[in-house]
Amino acid sequence: MPEINRRRFVIAAASMLSAPMLAKGAEAQAAPQSFAGRGAIRRGVDATVTRVPTAQPLVAMTFDDGPHPNLTPQLLDMLRARGIRATFYVIGRNAARYPQILQRMVAEGHEIGNHTYSHPSLFGHSDASVLNQIDRTNQAVYAAVGRPPVTMRPPYGNLYDRQRLMLHQARAMPTVLWSIDTLDWQRPGSGVVAQRIVHGSHTGGVILAHDIHSATVRAMPAALDGVAARGFRFVTVSELIGWPRWDRRRLRLAGASR
Numbered sequence: 670m671p672e673i674n675r676r677r678f679v680i681a682a683a684s685m686l687s688a689p690m691l692a693k694g695a696e697a698q699a700a701p702q703s704f705a706g707r708g709a710i711r712r713g714v715d716a717t718v719t720r721v722p723t724a725q726p727l728v729a730m731t732f733d734d735g736p737h738p739n740l741t742p743q744l745l746d747m748l749r750a751r752g753i754r755a756t757f758y759v760i761g762r763n764a765a766r767y768p769q770i771l772q773r774m775v776a777e778g779h780e781i782g783n784h785t786y787s788h789p790s791l792f793g794h795s796d797a798s799v800l801n802q803i804d805r806t807n808q809a810v811y812a813a814v815g816r817p818p819v820t821m822r823p824p825y826g827n828l829y830d831r832q833r834l835m836l837h838q839a840r841a842m843p844t845v846l847w848s849i850d851t852l853d854w855q856r857p858g859s860g861v862v863a864q865r866i867v868h869g870s871h872t873g874g875v876i877l878a879h880d881i882h883s884a885t886v887r888a889m890p891a892a893l894d895g896v897a898a899r900g901f902r903f904v905t906v907s908e909l910i911g912w913p914r915w916d917r918r919r920l921r922l923a924g925a926s927r
């Protein structure tokens with residue numbers, strides 16, 4: 670994960686990404702040329718969300734790389750017990766393999782994001798190859814739950830500014846990174862993972878974890894309860910950005926390209 674683009678503590682300016690752009694709701698994920706907000710993208714401004722400026726004590730809990738056949742359902746139990754909605758950046762091939770888990774996510778109010786089909790580092794990929802990874806994943810999620818993701822997260826955070834802008838223009842999908850990193854892939858143990866989440870949480874923050882590590886899932890009860898005890902409320906990425914709840918939107922599949 671060394672390549673993470675740390676200098677970019679961005680800034681999806683609310684004016685750029687939120688409600689007015691998506692006034693057409695169901696059309697937002699339609700063919701790219703009909704995306705209502707596309708014209709609002711300013712040259713040189715990439716469509717990246719790392720944290721969101723908000724006055725409310727909101728945080729978004731995000732889980733990458735799943736779904737995992739055993740761990741993800743355990744995690745869903747923990748979230749359900751607390752009435753917490755999270756965002757799952759799923760790998761497309763896993764989504765295709767475990768559609769029932771995606772269906773449960775949607776039924777319980779969670780959001781599903783796009784984490785590419787086969788989890789490559791996208792540095793050095795052609796635009797066509799990037800779109801192929803995105804589109805195949807959107808298709809897999811759509812096949813499972815009848816709506817496609819509206820945001821993406823690149824594996825390892827690896828996506829050049831130019832690629833992010835390309836993706837936003839072609840698919841209306843912002844790149845969602847994170848502002849609180851559990852570094853759980855280094856396997857520091859569940860206590861450390863929980864501590865990083867509780868102590869790292871801040872208003873408008875996006876928390877990164879992975880639901881393919883058992884220690885991460887074991888960390889979640891203490892992490893979730895600790896964050897709530899500090900006065901934060903969990904929302905999905907769409908809600909944090911100011912968009913409608915993803916699990917309730919009617920979205921069409923865009924750009925069955927190539």
Ligand SMILES: [Zn+2]
Binds near residue numbers: 734784788
């Ligand atoms: Zn990943």
